[in-house]
Amino acid sequence: MPSCWFVSEDDCHKPIQLPHQQTVSLGRGPETKIKDQKCSRNQVELRADCNRGFISVKQLGTNPTSVDHVVVGKGNQVPLKPGQKLYMVNQLYPYTVRFTEDTSVTGSAGEKSKPAKRPHQRDSTEDKNEESPARKMSTPSHTEQESNRAKTTPAKAEPAGHWSQGLKVSMQDPKMQVYKDEKVVVIKDKYPKARHHWLVLPWDSISSLKALRPEHCELLKHMHKVGDRMIQQCPDNQKLRFRLGYHAIPSMSHIHLHVISQDFDSPCLKNKKHWNSFTTDYFVDSQDIIAMLERDGKVSVKEGTGELLKLPLRCHICHKEQATIPKLKDHLKVHLSS
């Protein structure tokens, strides 16, 4: 989990660490070195959410605290995200929030040593281009992070660290995130099945389509909207068709909306299961899921949906059957050039 720091922009003092989900009151005093009488000793109450990457700011003092020059108001609470500026009082004493990866190595006895790298694994080369959504994806070690998490998270259906929990780890990894807001995060699929393949995940854990309830409608619509935005910012969006949808029976835990271009031009698309999971009714359009939830108050998956993965390989455009994956891939080139 990242660490959260409350940073004085004027460099009046060292950054103050904000522990995850603990309230910290700050204002006039030795910690901030603020001596301004307009500033209350407890001017703001801060609470960091290190997982979601923001802190919530509550104004306790009478004089105005502001975020990006917008006054919070006494008793009100607003989020402060990296990049935004908080002014402690009267548009003075600027602060920002910063999240850093916790690199401290405790080296406690009995800690699992790093597993040997498989020969195919890429090295995660750090690049400085943190803002580019098109930056190269790194390959973080899921097992390491999960071995730490396992100490605090109670076991559910699958133990933490199991491959099916991988998305929960990836979505928290700032290196994987290409977009985030208060409700959702977008990551690039680690094994994209097309030239463009994103996953939109809600911060709140919804295990599967079965767990959807009417109150999730707005969230699903927001996920769809964010998915649409990813397509809009894609330079290929005029050339390629996209679909937004869910796997009827996903392998990975934590509900995720696939946003995938329809070229299916990717070395990660390797087998029949991959193909059929995106080109048969196994792939359910986001809009259909939302409509079903609005109509029935729940989402149901037809019996026998799993069998769709075994269907013969059929081109999603001209529906011509193809004998093998390599032949299918060859065939897809016909539609790409046209």
Added chain:
DNA sequence: GTTCTAGAAC
């Protein structure tokens, strides 16, 4: 979800 590989298919 992926990787690996035995053995089927060619």
Added chain:
DNA sequence: GTTCTAGAAC
């Protein structure tokens, strides 16, 4: 002989 898939292991 090589290519490709399917199923086990992770």
